[in-house]
Amino acid sequence: MKGLYTSILSANFSNLESEIKLVESAGVQGIHCDIMDGHFVPNISYGPMVVSAVNKITELPLDVHLMIDNCDLFIKEFANAGADYISVHFENNIHLHRTISLIKSFNLKAGVAINPSTTITNIIEILPFVDYVLIMSVNPGYGGQKFIESSLEKIKALRRLIIKNKYNCHIQVDGGIDASNIRVIKNAGADMFVAGASIYRAKDKIKATKLILKEISKK
Ligand code: DX5
Numbered sequence: 001m002k003g004l005y006t007s008i009l010s011a012n013f014s015n016l017e018s019e020i021k022l023v024e025s026a027g028v029q030g031i032h033c034d035i036m037d038g039h040f041v042p043n044i045s046y047g048p049m050v051v052s053a054v055n056k057i058t059e060l061p062l063d064v065h066l067m068i069d070n071c072d073l074f075i076k077e078f079a080n081a082g083a084d085y086i087s088v089h090f091e092n093n094i095h096l097h098r099t100i101s102l103i104k105s106f107n108l109k110a111g112v113a114i115n116p117s118t119t120i121t122n123i124i125e126i127l128p129f130v131d132y133v134l135i136m137s138v139n140p141g142y143g144g145q146k147f148i149e150s151s152l153e154k155i156k157a158l159r160r161l162i163i164k165n166k167y168n169c170h171i172q173v174d175g176g177i178d179a180s181n182i183r184v185i186k187n188a189g190a191d192m193f194v195a196g197a198s199i200y201r202a203k204d205k206i207k208a209t210k211l212i213l214k215e216i217s218k219k
């Protein structure tokens with residue numbers, strides 16, 4: 001599960017197939033799909049139909065990030081659409097253990113996501129049950145925002161917690177990641193990285209992707 005996941009939120013949707021093939025050829029580990037409902041977050045993106053179309057385009061794992069209310073109602077649909085991993089937010093899933101169990105019942109990897117203003121102490125009880133924690137390093141809703149620096153301390157603290165308790169849990173970071181900050185994020189303890197605008201808004205998308213991958217591979 002480790003590696004770079006490209007968020008297609010900033011991709012050109014009239015040319016999604018070639019946009020995905022580009023990052024695939026550059027060597028990314030997966031495609032990150034941002035699902036927004038205009039309710040939990042102030043933006044609407046796309047739903048299972050697009051995920052299903054993406055699934056037909058690529059063999060890469062599909063990492064579905066649900067920024068929607070009533071997640072339980074839609075998890076089966078995203079599983080059928082081809083999701084390999086699904087993350088749901090702590091903030092709006094009050095029966096989190098049930099929701100995580102539901103994701104796992106479809107044999108998918110399950111993640112819990114937390115907003116910049118949410119402390120990791122809130123997710124201590126769910127940590128043994130998740131495959132990854134998604135630390136939002138911007139406020140969810142839009143691509144192309146600036147990385148919030150205080151996320152680094154949060155990543156470090158979570159990594160310490162995971163090591164101390166020997167949890168089998170990855171740390172994914174999402175928002176404002178580019179070639180200039182990815183190493184410091186990795187060194188803080190993250191091992192799954194989401195990048196959208198820094199790839200899809202670059203002039204040369206392959207070059208931008210390869211540069212980020214190169215930075216990740218450095219010590
Ligand atoms: C924001 C999304 C992110 C976003 C990342 O709500 O969860 O996945 O698309 O994009 P960048 O890399 O542009 O911040």
Ligand code: ZN
Pocket residue numbers: 007032033034065174194
């Ligand atoms: Zn996301």
